Structure formats: structure tokens, C-alpha cells
Amino acid sequence: MSIFLQPVGVTKNYVDTQAMEVEGNFTIGELLESLNLPAGINAIAIIDGKRMPGDEPLKDGAVVKIVSLVLGG
Amino acid sequence: MTGNTGHFLRVDLTVDSISLFEPPPNYYTRFVGGSGLAAKLFWENGDFKADALSPESLLIFALGPFAGLRLSGASRFSAAARSPLTGHWADSSCGGNFAPELRFAGFDGILISGVARVPSILVVTDHSARIESSPELWELGVEAATASLKQRFGRSYKTLVIGPAGENLVKFACIMNDGHDAFGRAGLGAVMGSKRLKAIVLKSSNKDLLVADQAKCRELVTELNNRVKESVTLNVMKENGTAANLEGGVHLGDVPIRNFTSNFWEDMSDALTGSTLSEKYLIRGANCAFCSVACKRIVQIDEGPFAIPKGPGPEYETIAAFGSLLGSMDLAAVCKAGRVCNDLGMDTISCGATIAWVIEASEKGHIGADQSDGLKVKWGDIQTVIDELLPSIAQKRGKLGALLAEGSVAAARRIGRNSNEYTVHSKGLEAPMHDPRGGGHGLALTYSVSHRGACHVSSPMLFMEMGACYYPEIGFDYELEPLSSENKPESAVVAMTLGALENSACMCQFADREITIPEWVQLFNVVAGLDWEIDHMMKAGRRIFYLQRLINYRYGLRAKDDHLSPRLLTPAVDGAPEGIEIDFEKMKTKFYKLMDLDQISGIPSKKTLQDHNLELEADTILGE
Numbered sequence: 188m189s190i191f192l193q194p195v196g197v198t199k200n201y202v203d204t205q206a207m208e209v210e211g212n213f214t215i216g217e218l219l220e221s222l223n224l225p226a227g228i229n230a231i232a233i234i235d236g237k238r239m240p241g242d243e244p245l246k247d248g249a250v251v252k253i254v255s256l257v258l259g260g
Numbered sequence: 261m262t263g264n265t266g267h268f269l270r271v272d273l274t275v276d277s278i279s280l281f282e283p284p285p286n287y288y289t290r291f292v293g294g295s296g297l298a299a300k301l302f303w304e305n306g307d308f309k310a311d312a313l314s315p316e317s318l319l320i321f322a323l324g325p326f327a328g329l330r331l332s333g334a335s336r337f338s339a340a341a342r343s344p345l346t347g348h349w350a351d352s353s354c355g356g357n358f359a360p361e362l363r364f365a366g367f368d369g370i371l372i373s374g375v376a377r378v379p380s381i382l383v384v385t386d387h388s389a390r391i392e393s394s395p396e397l398w399e400l401g402v403e404a405a406t407a408s409l410k411q412r413f414g415r416s417y418k419t420l421v422i423g424p425a426g427e428n429l430v431k432f433a434c435i436m437n438d439g440h441d442a443f444g445r446a447g448l449g450a451v452m453g454s455k456r457l458k459a460i461v462l463k464s465s466n467k468d469l470l471v472a473d474q475a476k477c478r479e480l481v482t483e484l485n486n487r488v489k490e491s492v493t494l495n496v497m498k499e500n501g502t503a504a505n506l507e508g509g510v511h512l513g514d515v516p517i518r519n520f521t522s523n524f525w526e527d528m529s530d531a532l533t534g535s536t537l538s539e540k541y542l543i544r545g546a547n548c549a550f551c552s553v554a555c556k557r558i559v560q561i562d563e564g565p566f567a568i569p570k571g572p573g574p575e576y577e578t579i580a581a582f583g584s585l586l587g588s589m590d591l592a593a594v595c596k597a598g599r600v601c602n603d604l605g606m607d608t609i610s611c612g613a614t615i616a617w618v619i620e621a622s623e624k625g626h627i628g629a630d631q632s633d634g635l636k637v638k639w640g641d642i643q644t645v646i647d648e649l650l651p652s653i654a655q656k657r658g659k660l661g662a663l664l665a666e667g668s669v670a671a672a673r674r675i676g677r678n679s680n681e682y683t684v685h686s687k688g689l690e691a692p693m694h695d696p697r698g699g700g701h702g703l704a705l706t707y708s709v710s711h712r713g714a715c716h717v718s719s720p721m722l723f724m725e726m727g728a729c730y731y732p733e734i735g736f737d738y739e740l741e742p743l744s745s746e747n748k749p750e751s752a753v754v755a756m757t758l759g760a761l762e763n764s765a766c767m768c769q770f771a772d773r774e775i776t777i778p779e780w781v782q783l784f785n786v787v788a789g790l791d792w793e794i795d796h797m798m799k800a801g802r803r804i805f806y807l808q809r810l811i812n813y814r815y816g817l818r819a820k821d822d823h824l825s826p827r828l829l830t831p832a833v834d835g836a837p838e839g840i841e842i843d844f845e846k847m848k849t850k851f852y853k854l855m856d857l858d859q860i861s862g863i864p865s866k867k868t869l870q871d872h873n874l875e876l877e878a879d880t881i882l883g884e
């Protein structure tokens with residue numbers, strides 16, 4: 188199935204905006220791991236404006252925003 | 261003594277006297293420095309009956325033991341006093357270049373009381389100081405006053421200056437270091453203004469710091485500096501400043517929008533984020549002394565209504581406070597508003613928040629034309645904010661300027677008619693620009709139990725919830741889910757204890773994330789010559805937390821005051837945190853239990869105070 192990856196904020200430094208083919212039972216956690224973001228960037232996935240838990244399976248056609256939790260003060 | 265010098269300047273402006281004051285050496289080991297040592301000195305020397313803006317009030321500047329060390333993040337220092345904004349204890353932290361210079365001049369801090377007959381400045385040089393009358397500086401903006409001082413004394417003199425807001429006793433006036441860095445929060449600029457002290461200028465010819473173990477210290481500092489240089493997240497801040505991930509923060513629901521009424525605004529997220537600032541207006545980064553991160557911004561805007569010459573640019577808090585919070589996505593306007601605030605000497609957080617309050621209160625019909633001098637400010641209208649509102653507030657001009665100069669909480673009290681529904685604060689201090697509903701529920705807890713009021717730098721909770729730091733040696737080795745209360749009281753105990761230490765050691769919360777707990781201990785030992793184990797250090801942090809709580813108890817604060825405005829505890833209506841409740845009371849009750857804080861009085865038991873060597877303080881509060 189295909190999903191669409193959309194990095195937001197600092198994750199743009201490490202991930203390209205792109206369509207991506209993934210296995211049918213791929214989870215959010217597996218997707219994040221596959222991106223190989225540097226340690227410390229601590230990204231989560233947001234779909235339809237909501238934060239997704241790591242064990243959530245991806246759905247075909249999902250637009251997945253990749254957002255780092257790292258904030259400045 | 262190493263690290264510290266053992267000497268404070270004691271200045272009484274009423275009688276024009278300066279003397280040397282040597283705190284007992286055990287104050288340094290028990291209260292570390294900075295905010296902790298200031299609390300102890302305030303406890304001993306402060307007049308608890310004195311109004312914050314009276315001659316009797318005490319204003320303290322205090323360094324940590326590491327000031328002067330060529331270590332990234334070590335050049336901050338504390339200012340403390342009774343806050344005119346909140347009425348209780350406040351300490352504020354400032355970066356820049358003043359702290360190491362004061363240490364090199366031979367001092368650990370300055371205690372200031374009294375009021376000068378005419379506007380004056382304090383001139384500090386190697387092991388000496390003098391008061392000079394300088395009425396010609398009064399009424400000057402920070403920029404002009406700083407330039408005038410540099411011209412008179414020389415460019416290498418470091419300056420602390422208040423603007424017109426401090427002179428006019430605006431309750432959220434700040435103190436500016438060399439026109440860029442600020443003691444922003446809680447109105448300490450007004451305390452300085454009430455003393456008719458326009459500025460402190462400082463120069464030392466010495467550049468050496470005496471440390472307990474030179475070789476080990478050099479080795480440790482090199483190791484930590486290298487780690488800072490390699491840190492992925494700090495390099496992100498080096499490139500795009502503290503707002504580097506504002507865009508991400510908007511998607512998390514952390515960035516407040518239109519007075520915390522919304523948690524998502526996609527177009528704004530890109531318009532205000534750090535990389536946009538870099539692309540459009542950045543000239544270069546700037547740093548606090550000896551810090552390689554250089555998260556500060558130097559910007560220039562060449563044309564348009566918000567054109568500004570090359571100079572200090574906004575950090576994250578200012579961008580959000582004059583951008584999203586006021587319903588604006590105009591980054592040039594934000595840069596200009598920040599520059600104007602700096603020049604007038606006003607805290608951008610409380611100022612932006614107070615303006616957000618008045619916009620909403622006006623919109624909802626609580627502020628009549630008679631109370632606003634006919635001025636109507638709307639969401640996103642930063643031009644009017646810059647041209648009309650900011651100068652009016654700083655000068656307390658007209659009914660509206662005078663009203664807003666009191667801060668949002670006092671202004672709402674004066675207006676009445678339920679306009680306090682739109683204030684967003686804890687203990688009278690306007691909330692900073694991280695909305696705990698999206699940023700992390702632990703932040704709601706630490707905002708509420710922070711001594712100065714809603715404060716994101718009273719602890720590293722923000723960073724702990726985002727997974728940016730772990731402290732396994734003191735039990736924080738687990739991941740936190742930001743939008744949940746699970747494990748938040750336990751982690752808040754770690755966070756508040758460490759926060760008390762950080763603010764007393766005067767270390768920058770960005771750069772010090774790279775320091776492990778054993779390295780913290782080692783740093784204290786090799787610099788200040790202590791013989792600490794982890795337990796000693798953590799006990800000192802807890803002791804400082806308790807002492808500051810006792811100070812607030814003497815100012816009448818109780819457990820019920822550890823609370824947040826209802827808005828921050830009402831589920832978000834949009835964005836990632838939409839509909840999620842913060843289990844605030846449960847977190848607070850558990851935190852109180854873990855910290856042995858009484859659920860009514862808010863202070864610890866006598867036994868806990870004794871266990872933390874606060875016997876005398878316990879006797880003062882609880883009787884012998």
C-alpha cells in the first residue's frame with residue numbers, strides 16, 4: 188500500500204516529502220524506526236491532526252506528518 | 261573559596277553606601293548560588309512586610325558557582341526580589357555576558373536596597389564599586405541608555421539597564437543586559453526602577469577563575485563542550501534558534517493561539533517558525549559568553565512597515581507571544597514588537613499575554629470605549645500594538661496604558677465582570693508560550709508548583725516530556741507520554757529538584773541537557789571544591805525548593821494557590837490535544853505526597869525541613 192510522508196518543522200532536515208510504498212501490516216512505530224532519524228529528534232506521527240500511537244497499523248493512502256517533540260523554550 | 265569568591269556587594273542607595281558582604285561559607289554549599297543562594301540571603305536580609313516597590317525591598321543579583329567557566333551554558337545568573345507583579349517570591353534568569361565579568365571582578369552578586377535621591381547608576385570594577393548620579397539617562401530607552409553608557413565607559417563595559425517601563429513601575433518591566441538578554445519575568449525591572457537605579461555597568465581586568473581542581477576541571481569542561489558541539493538538537497537550535505521547531509510545536513498543540521483559545525493554525529506554523537526567520541531576516545546567531553550553541557538571533561529587516569536595523573531578534577517566547585498568541589503570523593511585525601519591547605524594557609511574555617487578554621476581553625464586551633481611550637485592538641493587528649499599545653503601557657499613558665501596565669491578572673480584577681475568565685496564569689504570572697494541553701501534562705503540574713508562578717524554566721519538565729533527557733541515576737529512566745498524567749508526579753519531583761539546582765547553579769537549560777547526573781556532581785566538586793555525592797546534590801536541590809516555598813508561605817501563599825487558570829485545564833477544542841483532559845488534581849495530590857507537602861498549607865512537615873537542614877527556617881514558620 189502507499190502512504191504519503193510529510194515532515195514538519197525540524198524533521199524536514201532528515202525526511203523528504205514523498206509518497207512511500209509500505210507493507211500491508213506496517214505500524215506507525217515501524218515507520219518511524221525506518222526513517223532512521225538521529226537520536227534526540229524523537230519524532231511522532233500525526234494523521235488527520237491526531238497523534239498516533241506506535242502500534243497503530245498504517246492505512247492505505249494515509250498522509251503521515253512526521254513531527255519532532257523537541258521544542259525550544 | 262573556589263568557583264565562588266565569597267564576596268557580595270551590598271548597596272544601600274538611600275544612604276549612598278556600598279560595603280562588602282561575605283555570606284557564611286556554608287550558605288554556598290547548602291544553597292549553591294543563583295536562585296538558591298538569593299533565597300537564603302533574602303530570607304536573612306529581606307523585609308517581608310515591605311512592598312515590592314518600596315525603598316525597603318531587596319533586589320538581589322546572584323551568580324552560580326560556574327560563572328566564569330569557559331563552559332557552554334554556564335554564563336547565566338539570577339536576579340531575585342519580591343515581585344511587584346505577583347506579590348511573592350520571584351527569581352529570574354539572564355544569559356549574556358554580565359555573569360562571568362562580575363565573577364572576574366571579584367563578586368558573587370549584589371544586594372541592593374533603598375532608593376537613590378536622583379536617578380543613578382552603579383559602576384563596578386575590580387573589587388570596587390561606586391554609585392554615580394546619572395539623571396541624563398532617565399527616560400532613555402534601553403538602546404540609547406546602553407549606547408550612552410558604552411560611549412562614556414568604553415565598549416567593553418557590560419551593562420544591565422532598565423527602560424522607561426522600569427522607571428514607570430510597569431509591573432512586568434524587565435532588566436536588559438547589553439540590550440539583548442533579559443531578566444524578563446516577574447517585573448524585576450520595576451523593582452530596579454523603584455530604586456531609581458537606571459543601570460549597572462561592569463568591567464574587570466581579570467579573566468581568571470579559580471577552581472578547586474584545574475586539571476580535572478579542564479578535562480570535564482572540554483568533554484562537555486565537545487558534547488554540546490555534537491548534539492543534534494543543539495545544532496538545530498544553532499541553525500534556527502529556539503523557535504527551530506515552532507512548526508512542529510503547532511502540530512503538537514503546544515503553541516498558544518489567540519490567548520490559548522486554539523491549539524492549531526497550520527499557515528501560521530510555517531510563517532513563524534525558526535527556519536523562516538533564518539531565511540528572511542537572520543544576519544547571524546549570537547551567544548551568551550563561552551557558549552558554542554549561539555541560539556540567539558541577530559536580525560535586520562530592510563523595508564516595509566516593520567523595518568528594523570541590525571540588532572537582537574526574537575527567540576521562541578517572543579515569537580509566540582507577539583505572533584500566534586495575538587493572532588498574527590507576521591514575522592516582521594513580531595521582530596519589530598520584540599525590538600520595541602526590549603527598548604522599552606518589558607517582558608515580552610507578560611506583555612504579549614496581557615495584550616491577548618485585553619483583545620479577548622474587548623471582543624467579549626468587557627472593556628468599554630471609556631476604559632480603552634477609544635482604542636480597539638483586534639487579533640492580528642500588531643501595527644496598533646507596536647504604535648499605540650506598547651508605548652502607552654511603558655508610559656502608563658491613558659486609561660488603557662495604565663490598566664495594562666498592571667499585568668493581566670490585576671487588570672482583570674480592576675475591570676471585573678468575569679474578565680478574569682480570559683487570564684491565563686498561575687499565581688499571577690502569565691503563562692509562557694507552551695500550552696500544557698499540547699506540550700505535556702507534566703508541564704501543567706510544574707507551572708502550578710513553580711514558586712514564581714507559571715514558569716517553563718523552573719524545571720526541565722518540558723524537555724523530560726519530549727524525551728530530550730533522562731536521569732537514570734536518580735530514577736528517571738522511563739519514557740513519558742506527554743498527553744497523559746501517568747508518572748508525571750514522580751517525574752515532576754525529579755524535575756523540580758533538578759530545576760532548583762539548575763537555577764541555582766545558573767546553568768542554561770538548553771546546553772545543560774547534555775550533562776549527566778554524575779557529571780553535574782563532578783562539576784560542583786572540581787569547581788567549588790565540594791565533596792558531594794549524588795545524594796548531597798539532590799538534597800541541596802530539594803532544600804532550595806523547600807526554602808522558596810517557605811518564602812511564599814510567609815507571603816501568604818498556600819496549597820490552593822498551586823493552581824492554573826481554568827483555560828489551561830479545559831480540554832483543547834482543536835489540534836492534536838483536542839478533547840483530552842488534564843488530570844490536574846490527581847497529579848498535584850500525588851506530587852504533594854511525594855514531596856511531603858501539606859495539602860492545605862503547601863509546606864513540608866517540620867521533620868522534612870529538619871532533614872534538609874532548614875531547622876531555623878522551620879522554627880520561624882512553625883514555631884520552636
Ligand code: SF4
Nearest residue numbers: 333548551553555768
Ligand atoms: S544555549 Fe543559547 S541561551 Fe543557552 S547559554 Fe547558549 S547561547 Fe545562551
